[in-house]
Amino acid sequence: MRNSPFQVRYNREQIDWIDRRLRKHMARFGYTVIDTPIIDQAALFLTRAGDQIIEKLYTFEYGGQQLALRPEFTAAAAYRYLTTCKQGEVVHWQFSGPVFEDEAHNIVRGAQRYSTGAECIGMNGRIAEAEIIGMAALGLQEIGLENYQLELGHVGLLRQLLAPIGLDNRTERFILARRRLLRQPDGKAKIWAAFEQILLNDASEQYQASQTDIDQTQQMVGAALQVARRSQTMGGRSQDEIARRLVRKQQRAALREQVAEALKLLTKWVQLKGKPDAVMNQLKTMANGNEMALKTIAEWESILHLLPHYGITANHIVLHPDLARSWDYYSGLVFELWNDDTLIGGGGRYDDLIRLAGHDAAVPAVGFAYYTDVLARMLQYSSEDKPCLTLLDGYGMADSAIQWAMALRAKGYCVVIRKTVDDADQATIITLTEDGKMLFDGKYYALDDLSALEQALWG
Structure with missing residues (x-):
């Protein structure tokens, strides 16, 4: 069982550190947290799932129903909108949690991954796309990842370019x-x-x-x-x-x-990939005389013009018109976030998904997800804003040890009480003396002088 694909291969403390910051970041854009079922109807995820996803879906039968472990959040969010929201309602939702993909060969990520992201449903136009892309990119900076590349493609444009041929x-x-x-x-x-x-x-x-x-x-x-x-x-x-x-x-x-x-x-x-200005000029040449395609290109260009407001410069952007996501429900602009050669997130517009789930008409929708478990393996982190402390109580002074620990916890510190140095982890060590004082870095502190100890801890 050591190499079981269901073994969790990410550090939950790292995940929580990243997830808290990303969720707080998205909350500033007005995105509220929702939960979706980990187990749901398999048909929900098979709606416009690409071949890659279908092959990796964990399915099983229970009570005469075909069920699946969720591979992502978007399909469930679309169904939630369909069943709980009024026509024309605009929602801003964020989500996080484990997702599952059957990839036996991927010993690094395993079957259980972790995803964090957002969906903007009911809002049309370039502001929605620009906000989702901008929020996704800014979130990387929020967790200390400045070196990223944004690849942008368009699912609908190719069909528009092919339309005059009449296939x-x-x-x-x-x-x-x-x-x-x-x-x-x-x-x-x-x-x-x-x-x-x-x-x-x-x-x-x-x-x-x-x-x-x-x-x-x-x-x-x-x-x-x-x-x-x-x-x-x-x-x-x-x-x-x-x-x-x-x-x-x-x-x-x-x-x-x-x-x-x-x-x-x-x-x-398929050869188009490069800086925005150069690729846009090539696309306009290919679309010469095709009004529908030229309109789409102009809309795409107008979204690019909004991205600098989110701190996204031309140096971050690569246009890759043939960019393809794993899910077939995307209908317009799509994007991926990369760090060097590592894919760390992506998303796009999926206006048809809610209609396919049972709505009378298409509903504008755009969203994205971070691959949080991948980010956790890349980033250095501090488990808390304040250092985690190991309080050594070598004299068995339980009353004093608990008093000190609770006083420090009230100040926002993580405090673990230990008996010996051998039991201590790599956290900062403070030592309780026989007279109830605290020893740190060669100096003694009384409980009523906690502020002096704090100054010493922060150096």
């Missing part, structure tokens, strides 16, 4: 799911091979010819072959069958052209 939904999903292959030298060839094998082999089912196309093609077939009126077949096939085959062939040829155009755009898209 059907199935083909678009097929290509988008494989677009990261384009970062490989032979990636385009792999996509074409998969396209020919998977899509074109069942084209007869996917691409049904319209009756108008069939009629027009049938006329051309009849004229070209000079079929006599009395002859209804050609090589065992009717004119109708020949016409349908020709139409499907034309459709496949047109589809190939569409796919080629989409792959050309995607090859540029």
Whole structure:
């Protein structure tokens, strides 16, 4: 059991130190604490969960219901909003607690992780996104992490850029799911091979010819072959069958052209990553004439202009349009927070999630989460603002020891009473003398002179 994936691999004292500061920080933005169930309906988390999440979800059956350990907080927050809030209500919620992912190979994090974050639901517009991003970045500074990088992407923009090409939904999903292959030298060839094998082999089912196309093609077939009126077949096939085959062939040829155009755009898209000004200029060039895409780019740019108010400079920001989060419920702007090569948090806009959970319409929503257990392994911390003290009572003077301990605790100190030095930990040591005084750093202090001891403790 030593290497059990369920072993908690983070230090709770470190987690609490970070969590308290982050929660206090988010409270200054008006975010109130909520709790969500650790165990809930599995279907709640399967709504728009990406393949990566589905594979890592802990599920089990109980009482005829399929249940799961929560892998995150957003889906539960969306359901809470759906069931407890009035239409149009704006809420600012924060959360923290353990989450679970089945990653047997990850011996560092284990199955149980810790997450801290926030959701802004019911509020549309750039202020909501800017506040969530700004609050997330400022929280890192609150816990002493100044060296961070903010990566920003956009889930909806790519579909808008592809829209003029006219791909059907199935083909678009097929290509988008494989677009990261384009970062490989032979990636385009792999996509074409998969396209020919998977899509074109069942084209007869996917691409049904319209009756108008069939009629027009049938006329051309009849004229070209000079079929006599009395002859209804050609090589065992009717004119109708020949016409349908020709139409499907034309459709496949047109589809190939569409796919080629989409792959050309995607090859540029997956390579976009860099400083905001440079990437924005490239996006505007790609969107030339596409009003919907240009509008989205302008909105994204307006959010960037607000971030300096939160102390986020251009040096912190990298635009990565193809940035993809693990959850498929994101619908707009997405972001990740990095420290060197370590992912420490992320989030984005997910307007469709509450509708998918059962609401009549989409509800504007944006949120984020820190990977608090990852932060705990990175940061140096002090367990308390004041030093933790070990009070050595070598003479067995319980009354005096307790009096001293309670007086110091009232001042905000953590005090642990011990009998011997061997029992003491690495905390600051103060020693109770036989006459009831306290010895620290070679000097003696009486209980009625506690302020002098405090000055000495703080150095």
